[in-house]
Amino acid sequence: MLRRPLPLAIVVFLLAEALFLLRLPVPHQLVFDEVHYVPAARALIALSGPTNIEHPLLAKWLIALGMRLFGDTPFGWRVMATLAGSATVAAVFGIVWQITARARSSLVAAALTLLGFTVYIQARIAMLDGFMLGFLTGAIFMVGWALRRGGWARWTGAAILLGLAVACKWLAAPYVAFAAIAFVILKREDPRRFPGLTIVPAVALLGLVSIATYFVTFAPAFFYSNDPLTLARLIPFQLDMYHRQTQVLPAHTYQSNWWTWPLLIRPIWYLYEPADGAQRGILLIGNPVIMWPGLVAVAACWWGWVKSGSARLFAAAALWTGSLGIWALIPKSLGFYYYYYPSSVFLVIAIVLALDYWRCRFWDIALLAVATALAIYFFPVLSAQALPDPNAFQHWTWFTTWV
Template structure:
């Protein structure tokens, strides 16, 4: 008799341990700075307005992220912990969901853990988990949606509840920031394309074939199309009850206003940048650099100098493997990066910033994890492990200006300003 193939062991405990370690580090000195910084000056007043339903402010963005910040303030108080605790939890959830996505997409233990290490030490997730901005809720929603969709394909016996969870997560991601819109359409399109190529004669009503046997295309369109839109719309309900500037003309008219506000021509900003600068990691944003809480402190948003560059050839490898070897997870990483970055190449938003690269860069780090796993399988174990170690070491080197730790001098930023665009 032939021997049964080895069954890989789910590294869920490692995923949980890495997530808890990351969250603990995020929570350390979370209340510093003790006052609002960077875009918190926009979102905290909007969250306060939500709590008392006074003035509908910050109308250019959807409501869900501000609703979650408001919930944190209602639970923990209008203080730094109230502002930032739930964003920190969203960051931890995003990290766990990313690792679970890679596991269900590959059944590869090394790639799963490597993805967690790379994303946790990639700077973007850590910085945005410690600030009350909207981006972290969008990333968490998309990560959970990817996890549940990959799990539905891997374990079709749980397909219905997984697809429902996918739809809810997609709706909440869109309701956090519009950046998620272009990605939110992909699960439904993927279901359509895969079912089409499965060759089912009754395309809408057949329950057989990829991607989730047992679920018809008609039913999937409800969970992946109608449900996200319904969840998205539901998050706007508080907008009807503001005492000043309510959504009295309805949600459609409000979205016209949102679009006008998003595409208005703004004054040039010293930290604005373009997508080629994001890709090459040339332009940083200092979210904070000033004396605060008894010391000189800074918070820089830039990508990990090693993995942001290694990720680019890794994506080319993923694209090649997706096409030539038909490896779906590799293809998904390359496609998601291209779509999420391509959105900003054509977006009618005249002033753009490096934090818009948060989503593409996270996908790129997943692609790098897949590539490192392939290198390891090809016998390059030391190289694969060395990249992970170097990523963590660089994170440790930059930690002081990722976590607003006290700095020795007013010009300490020069220690980390390796490029002129990082000043």
């Protein structure tokens, strides 16, 4: 049983951070959606006026913070994203520890998160999703901590982190509702859970604190030199963001439907062009040996819950299912594989809990071994290594839809 997880969690964080920082400035040019968010961060640094207003501000001003600290350079653009990625890996470690109290299961979860490809790539690019998931996984950990130990401070911390996640990207908003629903169900099922907390005040606190935290992150916009935000315009501005989020967009080469994401039908080439004197590529794809078997693990968690009523199996299965299912309801005209990013991480939790419940001894080691082998195989197109020629992509594109 793991009784002192914090030192081990810090080691996990530092190891992940060292991996993400390695060759971070390569390529020395804007990659994929960095063309939107780096200019928006520059505008925040200058407080020149609203830019990229279809998204909230927090992730962009975190990118801007990195640029203020380390300069308007590729390292400066991406360094804060590495911290968000490392926080995500450490939070997954913590979440699994909250559930199993086992060092082995927690370390396997952290390792699979690192080997799943998606965290590695999103931790090395100045996009919004990595920041959102860093706060979101932290919030899930805090909810689990409050479930076991109670206390208004832990529950308030979870609410603040959820508000910060939404302030990075609206995709996190449904998780506020998920947290409230989970609290009510679990508390009614066993009043000993969330000790010291009661249903109505806790749910009210969750909503009020997360909403207040979200709105506080708009503070920089009140100081724009051009078209500054005002209190009177704060709510109408949210409606404008909604209209921009739901507008019908033209077709895109890498668009895909939500139900295709778990099957790895249409990954995205974030980069494939000459850069820094060589042909380079960055392919956003999940590790097949984690993504495909992970679907079996989700089914096993659902089946185990039906048989045993295990709350932990239900939580793991529902977390992944809900994270994907919201895309069936969100009114977006286009979908992309990177929207699957949270689900690709939650899948790891389902895998580890399924292996733990079904007592599949040594399967975790086998899975880690094969996942590591595939990580080495794909590494050149995960990390923008120099490739031999423009046709090198054929080595990693197993299917025509991966091109």
